[in-house]
């Protein structure tokens with residue numbers, strides 16, 4: 001009997017539990033055994049592997065985080081670490097792995113799969129939305145909603161005080177959260193790593209807004225060395241435009257928590273089931289994804305390494321609507 005091992009790895013994302021549930025239930029439905037692997041790749045090395053039944057995933061679809069826990073595992077980056085992992089996989093009779101995670105996790109999966117010729121299917125779980133070949137990733141919609149809720153609150157106080165806020169959002173070298181978060185919250189601008197920003201142009205733009213009728217200005221900044229982050233950017237703007245009353249908020253890890261949105265639950269359910277279907281079709285070393293509402297398989301090599309482009313059109317939309 002085939003046995004599927006499931007793990008979550010890297011930064012957690014709302015909807016990972018819904019994905020664990022979907023993979024587990026779809027696997028059992030199709031006659032597979034299931035094993036849950038704790039703490040991502042780390043649990044493969046430390047041998048924290050437990051049998052999973054349908055009831056292990058009851059009542060988790062609505063929970064943020066991941067019941068399997070997660071980690072960023074240094075040891076799995078070494079051939080010695082991966083050898084221990086492989087031995088444990090064999091010991092537990094696991095014949096395929098489903099890895100739920102982001103760029104780093106799928107990079108690890110790709111290396112391991114080719115080193116040991118072992119079947120792995122990836123499920124895109126990251127708030128960053130930075131995996132190529134899928135329109136969205138599990139957790140992205142929920143994180144966007146958290147950003148929008150937070151920015152709405154900051155807008156109240158920004159308007160009362162007639163201030164400029166630089167709000168830093170997550171994204172790890174990708175601007176999806178910042179750009180779409182800005183559009184959805186009616187922010188004045190988004191500063192993203194994909195596109196260089198001129199501080200004086202940004203300042204002029206903000207000034208224009210205040211001159212017209214605006215009482216506040218909100219700029220979403222993607223965390224990244226390229227953007228300088230919200231603190232760095234705020235400093236630069238303050239130096240050139242000392243007349244502004246500037247504040248900085250870093251949203252941080254609240255973006256990673258919370259109950260998943262309906263969209264993320266549906267996405268996780270579809271992708272989790274698709275991962276098992278992929279194994280039934282003898283697919284290996286692919287990530288499951290969704291393009292135009294259709295399920296697709298994308299080779300690991302294509303999905304990873306920041307190849308997903310930002311739509312320029314969205315920047316224009318933001319610019320046009322924030323005058």
Ligand code: F6P
Nearest residue numbers: 011102126127128170171172256
């Ligand atoms: O990949 C998800 C993410 O939240 C990124 O947006 C961020 O750069 C990183 O993880 C933060 O990682 P950690 O929780 O390990 O500080």
